[in-house]
Amino acid sequence: MKKNIVVIVGHPDSNSYCASLAESYVKEAAEKGHELKLFKLGDANFDPILHHGHNQRQELEPDLVAMREAILWSSHLVFVYPIWWGSIPALLKGFFDRTFLPGFAFRYRENSVWWDRLLAGRSAHLIVTMDTPPWYYRWIYKMPGHNQMKITILEWCGIKPIKISSFGPLRNSTDQQREKWRQEVIKFAERI
Numbered sequence: 001m002k003k004n005i006v007v008i009v010g011h012p013d014s015n016s017y018c019a020s021l022a023e024s025y026v027k028e029a030a031e032k033g034h035e036l037k038l039f040k041l042g043d044a045n046f047d048p049i050l051h052h053g054h055n056q057r058q059e060l061e062p063d064l065v066a067m068r069e070a071i072l073w074s075s076h077l078v079f080v081y082p083i084w085w086g087s088i089p090a091l092l093k094g095f096f097d098r099t100f101l102p103g104f105a106f107r108y109r110e111n112s113v114w115w116d117r118l119l120a121g122r123s124a125h126l127i128v129t130m131d132t133p134p135w136y137y138r139w140i141y142k143m144p145g146h147n148q149m150k151i152t153i154l155e156w157c158g159i160k161p162i163k164i165s166s167f168g169p170l171r172n173s174t175d176q177q178r179e180k181w182r183q184e185v186i187k188f189a190e191r192i
Contacts, residue, residue, distance in 0.1 A: 002033050002034055002035065003034050003035070003075045003076045003192055004034075004035045004073050004074045004075045004076070005029055005034050005035065005036045005037070005074060005075070005076045005077075005078060005192070006036075006037050006039070006067075006070045006071055006073070006074040006076075006077050006078070007022050007025060007026055007036060007037070007038045007039070007077075007078040007079075007080065008039050008041065008067070008077070008078070008079050008080070008092075008095070009022045009038070009039070009040040009041060009042070009080050009081070010041055010079055010080065010081030010082075010088060010089055010091065010092030010095070011041075011042060011080070011081055011082055011089065011091075012041065012042040012089060012091045013042055014040040014042040014043050016042075016082075017129060017170065017178065018080045018081055018082055018127075018129055019040060019042075019080075020182070021080050021127055021129075021167075021181070021182060021185045022038060022040075022078070022080040022127075023038070024182050024185050024186050024189075025078060025080070025127070025185050025186070025188065025189045026038050026189075027189075028186045028189035028190060029189040029192060032189065032190060032192070034192060037070045037073075037074075039063075039066075039067050039070070041091050041092060041095055042091070044061075044063040044064070044067070044095075045061055045062075045063050046060075046061040046063050046064050046094075046095075046098060047061070047094075047098070048090065048091055048093070048094020048095065048097065048098060049094060049097070050094075050097040050098055054101070054102060058098070060098065060099070064095075064098055064099050067095075067099060068099050068104060071099075071119070071122075074122055075121070075122055075123070076122060076123050076124065076125070076192065077122055077123070077124040077125075077154075077159065078124070078125045078126075078127065079092070079124065079125075079126050079127070079149065080127040080128075081126075081127075081128060081129075082128070082129045082130060082170070083128055083129070083130040083131075083132070083137065083145045083168075086137075086141055086144045086145055087144055087145040087148055088145050088148065088149060096153055100119075100153065100157060103118075104118065105118055105119050105157040106118055106119075106156065106157050106158075117156070117157050117158025118157065118158060119154075119157040119158045119159050120157075120158030120159070121158070122158075122159045123159065123160065123161050123162065123163075124154050124159050124160075124161075124162045124163070125162070125163045125164075125165070125188060126146070126149055126150070126162065126163070126164045126165065127165050127167075127185060127188070128145070128146070128164065128165065128166045128167065129166075129167050129168060129170045130166060130167070130168035130169065130170060131168060131169045131170055131171040132168060132169060133168060133169050134166035134167070134168050137166065137168070138166075146164050146166075149162075149164075150162045150164065165184070165185075165188065167181045167184075
């Protein structure tokens with residue numbers, strides 16, 4: 001079944017290893033007949049700071065408008081990013097702060113502690129690189145960045161199921177290891 005897929009690279013360097021993984025994913029998924037849109041946050045022109053929280057409206061830049069429209073068009077989201085200091089890069093966090101706003105990603109219910117998840121009906125795949133060995137990140141650090149993305153951002157807005165694939169340690173990895181990881185990402189795109 002053909003899917004509308006949005007791939008977002010959360011690494012600020014558009015020539016990073018994360019970007020190359022995303023490009024490999026896009027190429028393979030397109031060859032399988034899926035419709036794709038690729039966004040590299042490092043190339044996007046937007047202020048990642050939500051200056052007044054939700055207290056005052058901050059106009060969205062054209063790049064953020066385009067990404068929000070693509071998210072609404074999508075049936076599947078793919079985020080490719082590194083783990084830095086245990087969590088997602090500031091640019092990716094800023095993207096969520098600016099785009100996943102009330103009325104778009106969620107809606108608080110009046111006189112209630114509950115909310116409506118406005119992005120339900122979409123799935124996601126997180127393709128994550130890290131310098132920490134993935135087993136150590138899971139068992140010792142308890143996966144703070146993965147939990148943030150999966151539970152407190154995407155699922156909170158209704159996106160599920162969410163698959164997480166971790167690759168590392170990236171630092172000191174060989175070209176052969178990086179190519180092996182790239183082939184795994186290509187297989188993900190084959191099996192959507």
